[in-house]
Amino acid sequence: MSPNSFTSSNKIAYVNARLLDPMTGLDAMGGILTEGEIIVHVGAGLFKDNVPEDAKVIDCQGKCLSPGLVDMRVHMSAQNFAPTGAAAVAGGVTSAICLPGTNLIIDDPMVVQSIARSARKVGLVKVYPYGAITKGLAGAELAEMGMLAESGAVAFTDGNRAVENSRTMAQALSYAATFGLMIVQHPEDPNLSQNGVMNESETSTRLGLVGIPVEAETIIVDRDIRLAKMTGGRLHFAHISTAESVELIRRAKDDGVTVTCDTAPPYFALNETAVGDYRTFAKLSPPLRSEQDREAIIKGLQDGAIDAIASDHCPRSEDLKRLPFADAANGGVGMETLLSVTLELVHNGHLGLREALGLVTQHPADLLGLPAGQLKAGSAADLVVFDLDAGWQVKEDALHSRSKNTPFDRRPLQGRVLRTVIDGRTVFEIGD
Amino acid sequence: MTASVFDPSQFPLPHLLGIEGLSPVAISLFLDRADEYVELNRKRGKMLDTLSGRTIMNLFFEDSTRTRTSFELAGKRLGAEVINMSVSTSSIKKGETLIDTAMTLNAMHPDVLVVRHGSSGAVKLLSEKVNCAVVNAGDGSHEHPTQALLDALTIRRRKGHIDGLQVAICGDILHSRVARSNIHLLNTMGARVRLIAPKTLLPLKVERMGAEVFHDMKAGLKDCDIVMMLRLQTERMKTNFFPTVREYYHFYGLNYNKLKEAKNDALIMHPGPMNRGVEIASDVADDIGRSAIREQVEMGVAVRMACLEVLSENLNREQSA
Numbered sequence: 001m002s003p004n005s006f007t008s009s010n011k012i013a014y015v016n017a018r019l020l021d022p023m024t025g026l027d028a029m030g031g032i033l034t035e036g037e038i039i040v041h042v043g044a045g046l047f048k049d050n051v052p053e054d055a056k057v058i059d060c061q062g063k064c065l066s067p068g069l070v071d072m073r074v075h076m077s078a079q080n081f082a083p084t085g086a087a088a089v090a091g092g093v094t095s096a097i098c099l100p101g102t103n104l105i106i107d108d109p110m111v112v113q114s115i116a117r118s119a120r121k122v123g124l125v126k127v128y129p130y131g132a133i134t135k136g137l138a139g140a141e142l143a144e145m146g147m148l149a150e151s152g153a154v155a156f157t158d159g160n161r162a163v164e165n166s167r168t169m170a171q172a173l174s175y176a177a178t179f180g181l182m183i184v185q186h187p188e189d190p191n192l193s194q195n196g197v198m199n200e201s202e203t204s205t206r207l208g209l210v211g212i213p214v215e216a217e218t219i220i221v222d223r224d225i226r227l228a229k230m231t232g233g234r235l236h237f238a239h240i241s242t243a244e245s246v247e248l249i250r251r252a253k254d255d256g257v258t259v260t261c262d263t264a265p266p267y268f269a270l271n272e273t274a275v276g277d278y279r280t281f282a283k284l285s286p287p288l289r290s291e292q293d294r295e296a297i298i299k300g301l302q303d304g305a306i307d308a309i310a311s312d313h314c315p316r317s318e319d320l321k322r323l324p325f326a327d328a329a330n331g332g333v334g335m336e337t338l339l340s341v342t343l344e345l346v347h348n349g350h351l352g353l354r355e356a357l358g359l360v361t362q363h364p365a366d367l368l369g370l371p372a373g374q375l376k377a378g379s380a381a382d383l384v385v386f387d388l389d390a391g392w393q394v395k396e397d398a399l400h401s402r403s404k405n406t407p408f409d410r411r412p413l414q415g416r417v418l419r420t421v422i423d424g425r426t427v428f429e430i431g432d
Numbered sequence: 433m434t435a436s437v438f439d440p441s442q443f444p445l446p447h448l449l450g451i452e453g454l455s456p457v458a459i460s461l462f463l464d465r466a467d468e469y470v471e472l473n474r475k476r477g478k479m480l481d482t483l484s485g486r487t488i489m490n491l492f493f494e495d496s497t498r499t500r501t502s503f504e505l506a507g508k509r510l511g512a513e514v515i516n517m518s519v520s521t522s523s524i525k526k527g528e529t530l531i532d533t534a535m536t537l538n539a540m541h542p543d544v545l546v547v548r549h550g551s552s553g554a555v556k557l558l559s560e561k562v563n564c565a566v567v568n569a570g571d572g573s574h575e576h577p578t579q580a581l582l583d584a585l586t587i588r589r590r591k592g593h594i595d596g597l598q599v600a601i602c603g604d605i606l607h608s609r610v611a612r613s614n615i616h617l618l619n620t621m622g623a624r625v626r627l628i629a630p631k632t633l634l635p636l637k638v639e640r641m642g643a644e645v646f647h648d649m650k651a652g653l654k655d656c657d658i659v660m661m662l663r664l665q666t667e668r669m670k671t672n673f674f675p676t677v678r679e680y681y682h683f684y685g686l687n688y689n690k691l692k693e694a695k696n697d698a699l700i701m702h703p704g705p706m707n708r709g710v711e712i713a714s715d716v717a718d719d720i721g722r723s724a725i726r727e728q729v730e731m732g733v734a735v736r737m738a739c740l741e742v743l744s745e746n747l748n749r750e751q752s753a
Contacts, residue, residue, distance in 0.1 A: 135675075142672045144679040171632050171672040178630040178647040231631070 011035045012424065015047045017060035017385065021067065022358030023374035032065065034381040037423035042375045058426075060385050063418060066357050067373050068094025068382035071335055072262060072364040073238060073310035075159075076127070077103035078118065080315065080402065084335075085124030087313070087401035089428035091335040092384035092417040095365070095372045096313075098129045099159045100137060107132035107143040109151035116152055124427055126382070128154045128370065133172045133183060137161050142172060146179050154368045157184035157238065160285055160330075162220055164190055169224060173233025182234040182367070187220040187245065188212075188286060197326045199272045199287040207278065209325060212287050218244045225252040228259055236367065237261035239312055241286040243296030250305035260367055261305075264312040265334060265341035266407050268297040274407060280321045280328035282407045284312070298350050301359065308364040311338040315403035332407040336399055339386060341408065343415035346388075353388070381424040390416040438465055440745035447559045447566040448739055450575035451616040459620060463585050465738035466731070470589075473509070473734055483512035483744055486543040490516045491533075492569070493549040498704060498729070499569050499578075503546045506736035512543075512744075530554060531561050538562040544743055547571075552609075565743035567736075573607050578739055579703055580613035582731040584621065586724050587658055589731075590699055595622030600652050600694070601643075602628040603662035603684060603711050606635050606673070610703045611662060615641050628652035629684065632673045649684055653693040661686055661702045664711045677710055687713040699724050 014032040019042065021027075028044035033055065051057055074096040076084050088096050098115055100106040106115065112129050119127030131153030132143040145156055156176055162185060163169045169185070176183050193216040198204050200211025221237060225248060228235035240246060240261045252259045266274075266284055271291045274282040282288060300306035314331030321328050342360055345351040351359075365373030372382055394411050396404045420428035442461040443454075451459070472478055488507040490500050500516060507514040519533065530549075537545065544565045547555045552572030559566035570576040588594055599618050605611045605627050618625050619642040627638060628646045639645050646652030653659060664680065674680045686700070700716060700723045708714045717723055 142675040144675045146675075146683050147679050168672055174631040175672075175674065178632070 010424070011052060011055035012058060013047055013051045013055040014058050014060055014065055014383070014385070015051060016062055017065035018062060019044065019375065020064055020354055020357055021375040022354045022362045023376070025354060026375065027354055029062070032375065032383070034421075034424045037380055039375065039377055039379055039381045041377055058419075063385055063387050065383060065385050067361045067375055068092060068384045068420060068422065069339060069360045070095040070097075070364040070370060070373050071311050071313065071338060071360070072097045072308060072368060073099060073264070073312045074335065075099050075101055075314040075331065077101070081118045081122045081127070082124075083402040084313070084315070085119070085122045087333065087335045087399070088125035089420040089422070090400040090417065091311070091337070092339050092386060092420050093125055093311070093335050094382035094384070094420065094422050095126045095128060095370060096335070097154060097368065098127050099157065100130055100132045101159045102137070105132060105137055106130060106148070106153065107135050107137070109144065109147045112148055112151040112153050124422070126372075126422065128152070128368070130155055130157045130184065132156065133158045133163055134168065139164050139168060142168075142175055145176055145181060149179055149181055154370065155182040155184055155236070158186065160186050162186045162188045162190060166223060166227065170227045170231055173227055173235060174231040177231060177233040180234070182236050184236045184238055185220065185224055187217050187224065187237050187240070189216045189219050192216040192219065196287070197283065198275050199289050201272060201290060203272050203275065207275070214242045214244060214289065214293070217242050217286060218248060221245045221248050225249070225257055225259055229255075229257050233258070235259045239264045239267065239286060239310070240297065240300070240306060241267045241289050241293060243293045246296050246300035246305050250300065250303070253305065260307040262308040262310045262364070263297050263301070263306050264310055265338060266312075266332065268294060268301065269341050269344060270294070270407060275325075278325040280323065280325055281332060281405050281409055283325060283328050283330055284332055284407060285330035288407075298345065301345065302350060307359075308367060309338070309342055309359045310364065311335045315401060316405045317403060321405050332405050333399070333401045333403055334406070336401060337394060337406060337408050337413065339384070339417060340392070340413035340415045343388065344413070347414055381421055383421040384417055385419040386415060386417045388415055390414070392416050440742045441749070443742050443746070446743075446746060446750070447568075448577055448743060449556050449559060449566065449568045451577045451580050451613045451620070452575065454616075454620065456620055459581070459584065459617060462581050462735060462738045462742065463588060465741065466581070466585050466734040467589070469734035469737045470585075470731065473730070478509055479511060480509060481511040482741055483507065483510040486512040486744055487541070488512045488514045488544045488546060488740065489537060489542040490514065490546045490569075491519065491537065491548075492517070493519050493547075493554070494570070496548055496570070499548065499732075502729070502732045503567075503569065503736050505733050506740055509733070510737055510740060512740065515542075530558060534558045534561040538564065543747060544740055565747055567739055567743065570609055572609065573612070574609050575613045576609040577613050578732070578736055579610050580617040581739070582728055582735040583614055583660065583701060583703075584617055585731045585735055586701065586728050587699065590724060591657065594618065597623045597657040598626065598655060599623050599658040599660060600626045600628055600656040601660045601662065602649065602652070602686065604633045604664050604673070605629050605638060605662070606633045607665055608662050612641070614660065615643055626652050626656065630674055649690050650693045653690060656694040656698055658699050658701065659686065659691065659694055661700070661712050663703060663705065664707055666707060666710065681710055685709070685711055685713060686716050688716060691716060698722065701725060701728060704729070
């Protein structure tokens with residue numbers, strides 16, 4: 001493939017980069033040429049001798065260059081597209097999938113279209129919305145999934161609410177399968193987890209907090225696997241947190257059930273002890289589990305039982321977190337730590353670098369059918385340049401997100417985003 | 433169509449409970465005879481005395497004006513005495529009471545009972561308790577044999593044959609007795625059946641009944657000769673078989689845009705009553721060149737005359753034996 005013309009001036013040559021593409025398995029020194037919004041050339045050894053003279057040169061100084069991150073779980077509200085976008089690109093996230101929630105009930109085709117419009121206006125991260133499974137996320141009547149999909153919804157979920165009724169869930173899976181669409185379930189039995197605020201364990205007993213048993217998750221995982229089998233629907237579980245769920249999903253995959261799942265960094269990097277002395281930043285849904293669960297999550301990431309890692313980014317104001325533990329809101333911001341915490345798995349020897357990157361790029365893109373997550377001539381120039389080894393500490397002033405509620409507060413991390421490129425345009429550069 | 437000798441023994445059963453299991457010969461018997469009645473019905477002075485002295489009871493546990501009227505006319509045109517009994521479902525309890533009703537009516541010595549009931553299998557149960565002939569005018573989601581016969585007659589008169597045709601049945605297959613009877617009949621007569629519906633409106637393993645299943649309506653209609661629309665049971669809407677009427681119509685409502693995938697001379701059918709703007713656009717339903725919907729109603733009377741006649745003839749044979 002030869003550049004056909006050197007007259008245009010919108011070419012950028014990323015030179016001296018360690019190219020990493022989970023899709024092709026590429027891991028070699030080389031360069032990338034982009035023209036406008038598109039990658040036109042990717043190659044090991046590219047530009048070793050010469051760079052097209054009309055191209056602007058960005059020297060990656062031997063650092064890693066990979067596809068931009070695809071984060072399949074991001075909570076947004078109509079008011080915070082701009083700060084969320086800033087947090088995304090600071091974390092190397094180039095595609096964010098927007099979850100429906102109480103502030104953004106995506107059960108109408110008009111809402112899907114307005115999210116796309118708002119995100120384009122902000123012009124940072126690419127935003128793809130989920131559609132709601134049920135109207136008003138109420139778990140009763142199906143939303144207009146077919147029309148939501150035609151408007152741009154990439155899959156369906158009721159966000160952090162489980163579809164509780166077995167019949168409704170079966171019908172949702174069946175109806176969505178009509179259109180070949182995926183149902184994303186928050187696996188938590190709302191009756192069993194009622195009033196619970198942390199993992200049910202000796203720790204919850206000692207702290208005097210109401211526990212959420214592991215079974216709240218595994219009962220729904222088990223049930224929905226059976227429903228997926230019954231209906232032939234495409235099922236995906238969000239943020240798997242328990243050892244038993246991983247095992248159930250692993251077995252279902254072996255049986256040929258069309259089921260996939262993701263987890264979030266807190267579930268492989270933290271355990272319930274992070275709640276410590278009632279730290280509300282560690283109050284998440286699902287709750288942080290035991291050390292044994294954490295280890296099983298890592299094992300699931302290693303053997304493919306878990307398909308993707310998503311940030312579960314959930315900004316919460318101080319008002320909602322500076323409360324007694326039981327009253328504080330669930331959730332933590334996560335896009336800015338998504339890559340670094342995932343790279344811990346590499347530094348600890350749990351995963352290879354390309355494997356780890358695949359979990360935050362190509363895999364989620366494939367699950368949702370998005371044209372993202374790979375370095376390929378002809379595809380959008382959505383890239384991240386990162387330093388695999390640079391250390392930094394998670395601190396309030398290091399975060400671009402408006403809300404600072406991260407469960408990784410104070411944690412030293414290794415691996416840092418240097419530059420984020422979306423559609424050929426640098427939208428984040430470290431030191432900005 | 434060559435005129436064949438009318439031989440009621442080609443339908444060897446005492447009751448017409450369903451299409452499943454009927455031979456092509458038996459089906460053709462009804463269609464051929466009905467064809468003759470179509471011509472007769474179009475003339476003045478259409479009363480015959482074929483069934484004079486016979487008593488037919490219409491026993492409808494479910495409301496239906498058109499089917500009941502169609503059977504009533506059919507019986508009267510053949511000279512039978514026809515009595516209508518509407519039994520409101522609320523006053524009837526299932527099981528023993530249904531049988532009690534059957535026994536009571538049986539004691540009045542009717543010759544033919546035409547029965548519609550909301551429960552699948554109820555008509556068969558009733559037929560086991562009476563001495564007269566029984567016609568199933570629709571039982572639950574099971575069968576509606578005279579509807580399938582009148583559909584077949586409509587198709588055969590328009591297309592000249594049934595075998596080899598590609599027929600698409602679209603909509604609420606799950607609850608439809610019309611769909612089930614038609615699947616049996618069309619397969620028996622050599623047509624190929626496609627079913628078009630969202631997964632939520634298709635019963636399990638329906639393809640095993642002899643049909644190809646489509647979820648994309650345009651793909652399903654491609655090159656079809658016949659497009660049979662089913663009535664959407666809007667009363668079941670609260671139970672999540674589909675999200676809204678708006679979405680249903682968008683994906684499964686028949687309009688010209690979707691219809692252009694079918695053959696240019698594809699025939700449009702609907703068992704009625706139609707929900708305009710729900711499963712079918714008004715202009716398509718009223719398209720004189722392509723819609724056979726009103727013709728189906730006409731065929732209904734003729735087909736039911738043939739059914740009543742055949743069952744009565746079989747009674748004659750039985751009674752004289």
